[in-house]
Amino acid sequence: MxxxxxxxxxxxxxxxxxxxxxxxxxxxxxxxxxxxxxxSTAFRRLEYKTQVFINHEGDLFRTRLTHSLEVAQLSRSIAxxxxxxxxxxxxxxxxxxxxxxxxxxxGQDALNACMKAFGGFEHNLQSLRIVDTLEERYAAFDGLxxxxxxxEGILKHCSPANARALGELGRRFIEGMRPSLEAQIVxxxxxMAYSNHDVDDGLxxxxxxxxxxxxxxxxxxxxxxxxxxxxxxxxxxxxxETIRCMVDALAFDLITRTRANIAQxxxxxxxxxxxxxxxxxxxxxxxxxxxxLKAFLFDNLYHHKRVLSMTGKAQRIIAELFAAYMAEPDRxxxxxxxxxxxxxxxxxxxxxxxDYIAGMTDRFAMKEHRRLYxxxxxxxxxxxxxx
Ligand code: MG
Numbered sequence: 116m117x118x119x120x121x122x123x124x125x126x127x128x129x130x131x132x133x134x135x136x137x138x139x140x141x142x143x144x145x146x147x148x149x150x151x152x153x154x155s156t157a158f159r160r161l162e163y164k165t166q167v168f169i170n171h172e173g174d175l176f177r178t179r180l181t182h183s184l185e186v187a188q189l190s191r192s193i194a195x196x197x198x199x200x201x202x203x204x205x206x207x208x209x210x211x212x213x214x215x216x217x218x219x220x221x222g223q224d225a226l227n228a229c230m231k232a233f234g235g236f237e238h239n240l241q242s243l244r245i246v247d248t249l250e251e252r253y254a255a256f257d258g259l260x261x262x263x264x265x266x267e268g269i270l271k272h273c274s275p276a277n278a279r280a281l282g283e284l285g286r287r288f289i290e291g292m293r294p295s296l297e298a299q300i301v302x303x304x305x306x307m308a309y310s311n312h313d314v315d316d317g318l319x320x321x322x323x324x325x326x327x328x329x330x331x332x333x334x335x336x337x338x339x340x341x342x343x344x345x346x347x348x349x350x351x352x353x354x355x356e357t358i359r360c361m362v363d364a365l366a367f368d369l370i371t372r373t374r375a376n377i378a379q380x381x382x383x384x385x386x387x388x389x390x391x392x393x394x395x396x397x398x399x400x401x402x403x404x405x406x407x408l409k410a411f412l413f414d415n416l417y418h419h420k421r422v423l424s425m426t427g428k429a430q431r432i433i434a435e436l437f438a439a440y441m442a443e444p445d446r447x448x449x450x451x452x453x454x455x456x457x458x459x460x461x462x463x464x465x466x467x468x469x470d471y472i473a474g475m476t477d478r479f480a481m482k483e484h485r486r487l488y489x490x491x492x493x494x495x496x497x498x499x500x501x502x
Contacts, residue, residue, distance in 0.1 A: 120198030122377065122388050124295045130263035130283075134256045144262055145202035151259040152206055155252070156474075157213040157245045163476035165219040165429075167313055167417065168320065176316045179212050182308060186211065189304040189366065196370045197377075199297050206261075207268030207301045214241025216473045217480040218429035220417075225433035226469055233465035240277060241473055243270050243284075249470060251450065268298035292389045296373075299395035307365050310408050311358050317416045318354050325354075331411045333404040337361050361408075368401040432484045433472060439487045440468040446487070447471055 119125055126144050139147045152158055161180035168176040177185075187208035194204040215238045216222035223238050230236040243266060247258040266284055278285030287294060314334065317323035328334045337360035341353060348356065376394045380387070388394065397405060416422065440447055444455045444464055454467035475483065 118198070119200060122296060122382050122385055123198060124200045124203050124264045124297050124385060128385050132260050132262055134260050136260065143202055145200060145206055145265065148259075148261045148265045149202060149206040149209060151252075151261065152209045152213075152246070155213070155245070155250050155259060157250065158209065160474065160476050161212065161215075163478055164215055164217055165222075165477050166309070166316075167219060167422065168316060176319070177312050179215055182312065183209050183212055185308040185312060186301065186305050189308055189362070190301045193300050193304060193366060193370055194297060197296065197300070197373060199300065203262075203264060203268065203295070203297045204301050204304075206265050207298060208304065210242060210246060210265070210269050211271075211301060211305060212238070212242065213245045213269075214238040214243070214473060216433065217475045217477045218426075218433065221426035221429040222433050222480075225430035226437065226472060229434055229437040230465060230469050233462045233469075236469050236473070238473075239269075239271050240273065241470075244470070245474075249474075264295055264297070267294045268301055271298075271302055287389070293391065293393055294389070295385060296377075296388050296395055299393060300373075303369060303395055303397075306405070306409075307362065307369070310405060310412065311362050311365075313412050313416055314361075314408075315354065315358055317412070322416055322419045322421060327415060328411070331408050333361055333364065333408055337364065365397070365401065365405065368397050369395065372396055372398045372401075432480055435488060436472050436475075436480065436484055437468055440471065441465065444468070 124145075129144065132144075138144070142150070158180075161183055162178055164179040166177040166179055166182045187205045190204035190208045191201045193199075194201045216226050216236075218225075223236065226236040245258075246261050246266065246269065249257075250259050251257065253260065263284070267287075270281070270284060273281065273285055273288045275289060278288035286292070293299065314323070314328065318325070318328070325338075329338065334357065338353070338357045340360055341348060341356040345356070373395045376396065380391045380394060382388055382391055382394065396402070441464065444452060444467070447455065447467065448471070451467045451471045454470070455464045458464065458467070472480070
């Protein structure tokens with residue numbers, strides 16, 4: 116057995132699974148959760164879902180899958196340095212984006228707007244819904260029947276109304292408690308991963324320039340460090356070394372500050388972690404730098420006119436798919452039609468439609484849209500391709 120810090124999540128202190136199962140014969144319970152995620156259908160679809168760039172824009176950009184793998188890698192490194200449960204952080208990281216719709220945040224916003232009268236759509240809650248209900252793989256239960264702490268890590272935020280409906284899992288949002296340190300770490304590793312890989316993808320796509328990025332403190336500092344050491348370095352290697360420096364600085368700062376917080380709070384058990392203020396954090400100075408980098412990406416990449424032009428078209432595809440299935444639910448595949456029938460209500464129909472659309476990959480959504488509406492919209496979306 117691995118040696119964990121006393122405040123780490125372990126099988127001994129776990130609240131276990133909703134449906135009792137015999138213990139695994141040759142692996143831990145959290146390894147079993149990770150394996151269940153990797154073998155799920157939703158996980159395989161991450162390969163063809165947009166992170167920032169639409170899947171067909173180029174083979175070198177991040178997808179939801181490679182993003183999730185980067186989050187898992189960062190989370191494991193940080194967890195090991197802090198004596199936390201590496202299997203749990205890996206599991207949560209691999210599962211954290213399962214609920215994302217096609218076309219990234221544009222798709223999520225569009226589906227949320229469609230679902231406004233039916234309780235809305237939120238990708239984080241959808242990730243939990245996939246592992247709790249929608250995956251159909253086991254004889255004895257719906258979903259993947261994951262450990263409580265895995266599900267706690269997946270559910271990053273939650274409205275009070277949803278929290279009440281979730282019972283035990285939602286309780287911390289009502290009582291103002293924190294999740295495990297493992298969950299806190301994955302949340303920050305997610306932000307760390309995209310803030311850095313979006314710089315890389317932004318430069319590669321030429322939507323961002325080095326000159327623009329030099330206005331961001333942490334980037335400029337790291338680039339200066341790299342250039343001081345290798346004055347001749349240019350091109351992709353300069354970019355990679357600069358990003359490497361940023362990731363290293365962020366991870367080291369996070370580990371150092373979190374370790375100090377744990378010591379200062381006198382945290383000794385998992386219950387102490389849940390009752391303490393958020394322990395995993397950056398130093399004040401690094402928080403400011405990261406916020407500056409994120410604001411830069413928001414203004415210059417996520418709101419770049421070429422990204423936005425793709426966004427509007429993607430939103431239209433989602434909205435029109437939703438309208439088509441709501442008007443004719445018989446167009447849904449059998450397992451989703453069953454859910455429509457079982458609920459019998461308009462809201463149940465809407466949820467089944469949302470589940471189906473959210474599960475689509477970018478290219479399947481485009482194909483399905485073409486089947487239902489003809490070719491014009493898809494060609495319009497393809498017209499916005501970045502080379
Ligand atoms: Mg993510």
